[in-house]
Amino acid sequence: MSNPSTKVLNEMKKVINGKDDVIQKVWMTFLAGGHVLLEDLPGVGKTTLAKAFSRVVGLDSNRIQFTPDVVASDVIGFTMFDKEKNEFIFKEGAVMCNLLLGDEINRTSSRTQAALLEAMQEKQVTVDGVTYPLPAPFHVIATQNPYGTIGTQPLPSAQIDRFMTKLSVGYPDFENQVDMLKNRQQTDPISSLNQVITKNELLALQHQVQTLFIHEEILRYVTALTEKTRNHPSIHQGISPRGALALCQMAKAHAFLQQRDYVIPEDVHAVWLPTSRHRIVMSSISGEENEQDTLLEKLLQSVATPDQAMLATL
Structure with missing residues (x-):
């Protein structure tokens, strides 16, 4: 860090x-x-x-x-x-x-x-x-x-x-x-900060964060994830292109804290929920946040992760 x-x-x-x-x-x-x-x-x-x-x-x-x-x-x-x-x-x-x-x-x-x-x-x-x-x-x-x-x-x-x-x-x-x-x-402890x-x-x-490298395969991975939210029967409104961009930006920030100058799939995984949970609207009126998080986790697991070895050679 x-x-x-x-x-x-x-x-x-x-x-x-x-x-x-x-x-x-x-x-x-x-x-x-x-x-x-x-x-x-x-x-x-x-x-x-x-x-x-x-x-x-x-x-x-x-x-x-x-x-x-x-x-x-x-x-x-x-x-x-x-x-x-x-x-x-x-x-x-x-x-x-x-x-x-x-x-x-x-x-x-x-x-x-x-x-x-x-x-x-x-x-x-x-x-x-x-x-x-x-x-x-x-x-x-x-x-x-x-x-x-x-x-x-x-x-x-x-x-x-x-x-x-x-x-x-x-x-x-x-x-x-x-x-x-x-x-x-x-x-008040804030006064001592x-x-x-x-x-x-x-x-x-x-x-510095903005200039971190993000491979096209990671961009395709992010796109696949967000498209999943737009085509799921339980989701009325999926993640917007602005949300996909936010996911990339947050993945860069996570990579930066890990002292890397490039993004890997694990960076996307780490920020998937906080960046995505408020952007989807469930079809069911009773869609609670824990239900949204559970569905988003399942969607994350359903999309193939880019091969780490392949990314390292490109």
Whole structure:
């Protein structure tokens, strides 16, 4: 694993107990240039995780608590007339930052949710016909409570597809919860976290990940996997081309953490579920996430893996 990544992950472990895999997947999503959707019950540390990453990586961050009365201009900004200057000026919205924490994104209106679309995909916003670029890097960590929780509504397919990964923090085990309780008796552990890299270093790492080699056979493998989801009778909506690209980007990030400059099938396997689970819509109304994960695992096993020896010779 690269040294900057080691520093980030080790620092994060100081405040997030026993969730090494989740921490690594969020970091990989950042390395791949993507956005993270954290879905879980209230109180398991979703917001803490996002705040900790902002501090450790040195990102300028904003937080917006999504409620029914939050409007699009709160997210992307608005123009107003300045009487002193006798001109219209742009007032920045919450997205004008490196890391936007969108808390409980599925508690706000679909119109407000849609305001994030351009920002997440194009890394810019357009207000009153004028386009404003967002700072680089730009990432969104959005949290949501499971569907069915009072006051929630499903995210539109177009928006959920723009999240590179969907993760669940989950409850801590017994000992990790005891440690968490001890650490929070007197101080907020986030305040003791150190910034271990800069935003420019993150941009450099993202460039390194982007330039990793991925063989055409791996691209064919990814295509075969995603096509399986589009032609399965239990799946109403399969993985989009954007999802296939995200799978390649996340596979590169995984290879990078393994200190390789090329992608192997095991990299695809490692990121298959977090990159794919939110992109499929089950035909059955009762399609729970564990059912989706089980089906995706079966699809992964049903597609022939590229021959490792052949890849090594090409």
